[in-house]
Amino acid sequence: MSVQTYSPREFHRQAHDALGNPQIRANFRRAMDGLMDKRGDAFSDWDVETLRELGANIRLRALAKLPDLLEQLEANCEANGIKVHWATDGDEACEIVSDICARHEAKSVIKGKSMVTEEMHLNAHLEAAGIEALESDLGEYLVQLNEQTPSHIIMPAIHLNTDEISDILHEKTGTERTRNVDTMTAAARAQLRERFMAADVGISGVNFAVAETGTLCLVENEGNGRMTTTVPPVHVAVTGIEKVVEHLRDVPPLYSLLTRSATGQHVTTYFNMINAPRQAGEFDGPKEVHLVLVDNGRSNIYQDDELLDTLRCIRCGACMNHCPVYTRVGGHAYGTTYPGPIGSILMPHLIGLEETQDLPSASSLCGACGEVCPVKIPIPDLLVRLRKEAVGEGRGNVPGAGVKRNKKELAAWKSWQWAATHPGVWRSGLTMASKLRALMPAKLAPWTDYRTLPQPAKTSLHTLVKRHHAKRGQE
Amino acid sequence: MSARDIILNHLRTRTDGAIPVPESDFSVMTGRGWDHDERLARFEQLITSVHAEVVHAQRSSWTQALAAILHDKGIKRLALGHEHPVACEARTGLAEAGVELVDPAREIERWQREQFERVDAGLTSTGGAIAETGSLWLWPTPDEPRRLSLVPSIHIAVLDSEAIDETFFDVIEAHGWARAMPTNALLVSGPSKTADIEQTLAYGVHGPKELVVIVRHGAD
Numbered sequence: 001m002s003v004q005t006y007s008p009r010e011f012h013r014q015a016h017d018a019l020g021n022p023q024i025r026a027n028f029r030r031a032m033d034g035l036m037d038k039r040g041d042a043f044s045d046w047d048v049e050t051l052r053e054l055g056a057n058i059r060l061r062a063l064a065k066l067p068d069l070l071e072q073l074e075a076n077c078e079a080n081g082i083k084v085h086w087a088t089d090g091d092e093a094c095e096i097v098s099d100i101c102a103r104h105e106a107k108s109v110i111k112g113k114s115m116v117t118e119e120m121h122l123n124a125h126l127e128a129a130g131i132e133a134l135e136s137d138l139g140e141y142l143v144q145l146n147e148q149t150p151s152h153i154i155m156p157a158i159h160l161n162t163d164e165i166s167d168i169l170h171e172k173t174g175t176e177r178t179r180n181v182d183t184m185t186a187a188a189r190a191q192l193r194e195r196f197m198a199a200d201v202g203i204s205g206v207n208f209a210v211a212e213t214g215t216l217c218l219v220e221n222e223g224n225g226r227m228t229t230t231v232p233p234v235h236v237a238v239t240g241i242e243k244v245v246e247h248l249r250d251v252p253p254l255y256s257l258l259t260r261s262a263t264g265q266h267v268t269t270y271f272n273m274i275n276a277p278r279q280a281g282e283f284d285g286p287k288e289v290h291l292v293l294v295d296n297g298r299s300n301i302y303q304d305d306e307l308l309d310t311l312r313c314i315r316c317g318a319c320m321n322h323c324p325v326y327t328r329v330g331g332h333a334y335g336t337t338y339p340g341p342i343g344s345i346l347m348p349h350l351i352g353l354e355e356t357q358d359l360p361s362a363s364s365l366c367g368a369c370g371e372v373c374p375v376k377i378p379i380p381d382l383l384v385r386l387r388k389e390a391v392g393e394g395r396g397n398v399p400g401a402g403v404k405r406n407k408k409e410l411a412a413w414k415s416w417q418w419a420a421t422h423p424g425v426w427r428s429g430l431t432m433a434s435k436l437r438a439l440m441p442a443k444l445a446p447w448t449d450y451r452t453l454p455q456p457a458k459t460s461l462h463t464l465v466k467r468h469h470a471k472r473g474q475e
Numbered sequence: 476m477s478a479r480d481i482i483l484n485h486l487r488t489r490t491d492g493a494i495p496v497p498e499s500d501f502s503v504m505t506g507r508g509w510d511h512d513e514r515l516a517r518f519e520q521l522i523t524s525v526h527a528e529v530v531h532a533q534r535s536s537w538t539q540a541l542a543a544i545l546h547d548k549g550i551k552r553l554a555l556g557h558e559h560p561v562a563c564e565a566r567t568g569l570a571e572a573g574v575e576l577v578d579p580a581r582e583i584e585r586w587q588r589e590q591f592e593r594v595d596a597g598l599t600s601t602g603g604a605i606a607e608t609g610s611l612w613l614w615p616t617p618d619e620p621r622r623l624s625l626v627p628s629i630h631i632a633v634l635d636s637e638a639i640d641e642t643f644f645d646v647i648e649a650h651g652w653a654r655a656m657p658t659n660a661l662l663v664s665g666p667s668k669t670a671d672i673e674q675t676l677a678y679g680v681h682g683p684k685e686l687v688v689i690v691r692h693g694a695d
Contacts, residue, residue, distance in 0.1 A: 027673075034674055050503045057497045064494035067486040086479040138680055139671035155671065162673045185669060185677040192681065197587055213656050223625060223667035223682025230621050230659075241482065248653040252504055252644040256608075263670070266521065267608035270682070271662035279658055284583040284620040295482045303490040397490070 006335035011358040014333040035321040038264025056376040059312035069211040076214025080276040090120030106200035112228035113137040114205030136224040145172040151331030154317040202228035206239035218272040235286040242311040257374035261316040312375040319369035341369035345382040353400030360386035504644035514606035521609025525665030527686040538568025550595040556618035561600040596629035603638035610664040614657040630683040
């Protein structure tokens with residue numbers, strides 16, 4: 001299988017290709033329908049609005065105190081024996097991780113699922129440094145074997161079906177072909193257990209970092225997160241600076257919202273709360289634990305009252321599961337680390353609007369994402385804001401703002417605005433359009449690529465209403 | 476300037492000024508009003524729904540239930556602590572059971588492969604459980620290290636029926652977690668599982684393939 005690369009610049013082509021691929025369409029449709037049903041069931045016995053309100057409020061409180069909480073987190077982690085590092089961008093964070101690996105002469109690294117390490121392309125960086133980085137989450141493992149990137153933030157291999165996975169395991173690991181999911185899972189278990197034992201360093205993400213206690217919380221079902229953070233002698237946790245919460249009591253509401261929103265589970269199999277490396281007198285656990293706090297554009301987002309809401313995200317993926325666009329084109333079409341609605345409001349800040357200018361428009365603004373978001377991020381409003389930023393009509397504080405500004409389009413809208421605010425001009429224009437409607441071109445690409453052009457009516461609605469009133473006046 | 480100072484300065488000199496701090500109302504997280512029996516019933520219903528087994532036993536004779544589980548599952552080598560009362564009672568109760576008792580209180584580097592390949596099950600105590608989610612909570616100790624509930628293919632956990640709180644929030648508050656966190660605290664809700672292959676549920680992907688909860692009834 002060849003290496004597949006996707007780019008946000010190619011969104012239109014990639015979306016077009018995905019739409020024409022019945023396998024992709026079927027895989028995503030089935031998976032997203034299932035996830036939406038499960039989420040609906042998970043919240044049915046809950047005061048979901050109260051819980052979402054609390055979740056949003058906890059995240060906002062954490063952001064309101066962010067610099068203080070980061071310092072408190074650092075102080076408590078250090079007091080617990082966790083070494084804290086800071087990185088302004090992805091490259092710096094990669095350097096920190098590879099320096100830690102080099103200090104331990106690491107040849108092999110095992111990874112738990114972490115979107116921020118995907119965002120900073122850590123695996124490629126480690127490989128360039130001669131360190132093998134192996135993903136241990138089953139979905140991530142399959143995607144890595146297939147030389148792809150995740151297509152969903154919670155279910156990385158959702159674009160693959162059972163037969164494709166059977167082929168991947170057969171071709172890459174020599175596992176006998178089978179359609180039995182238990183057999184395939186057992187094969188991956190055996191392969192990865194060897195790798196856990198052999199790994200010099202374990203690298204994980206963080207779901208919540210608790211400032212009050214210096215606790216790193218990891219949410220998972222498979223146990224690979226616990227393995228990654230417990231078996232190798234060194235554990236490096238990597239997280240965005242926005243993942244901090246103030247108190248330990250802030251964690252249960254967010255955890256509950258996360259599992260129910262993501263997969264419709266009332267709870268995950270494991271909730272792993274890491275406070276310290278192996279202490280004197282203890283017999284297992286990593287001897288060193290590091291925490292890498294990554295900014296990578298987040299402190300820019302933080303400056304703006306409206307954009308700030310983006311940082312409330314707890315990475316549940318519900319917005320993509322419910323998005324009519326994501327469900328049809330799948331995750332790879334976006335060409336970004338985070339796909340779907342959250343990706344479209346986050347990626348422009350991480351890699352700039354020049355790269356991602358098509359993403360805020362990859363939405364019908366139907367509002368489903370905002371409605372299901374467990375922390376009530378107004379995603380549709382943020383999509384509109386980024387559209388404005390892209391055409392230079394915003395505050396100009398997003399990298400690449402104004403890149404989509406088009407003088408012809410702007411002039412067209414300005415004339416329309418002028419005509420619409422001058423009734424005389426508007427009326428005569430309307431009359432002309434009706435009279436000359438036979439001269440309308442049949443094609444107005446790209447608008448008419450997928451639509452039939454509507455014909456202006458012989459008599460406008462405005463005229464019809466006028467006549468109607470005139471008639472009633474006579475009666 | 477260090478990366479730390481750059482980030483903190485940028486956050487502290489926020490363009491749009493200070494963000495108002497909201498108050499949080501946690502009442503939705505607590506006060507379920509379930510009595511002992513309802514807490515137990517909810518716990519059992521939820522944890523068995525994710526493939527865990529629940530075995531009920533009297534406090535005075537629970538090690539017989541344990542011996543029966545070991546026999547039924549063909550467990551020949553069981554890892555368990557030395558100091559916790561659960562481990563002590565189990566060691567006494569299993570003296571004649573023909574099961575080899577494995578000592579986990581050894582530097583893991585000395586028996587890594589043995590733990591992965593030649594321990595059939597790990598036995599642990601629990602701090603308690605959560606009715607609302609069907610979860611056990613564990614604070615690993617030197618006596619019952621972190622991996623005892625993770626690496627062996629079967630995890631057997633011992634729970635007292637009086638130790639089931641209503642919610643996770645209640646556990647954190649009632650047991651004062653924020654004041655004294657252990658090196659590692661865990662919620663365990665069933666055996667390891669995945670749905671990464673076309674959303675088909677499969678158990679035992681990385682951690683234990685089976686979780687057996689022995690619920691002990693009746694005070695000492």
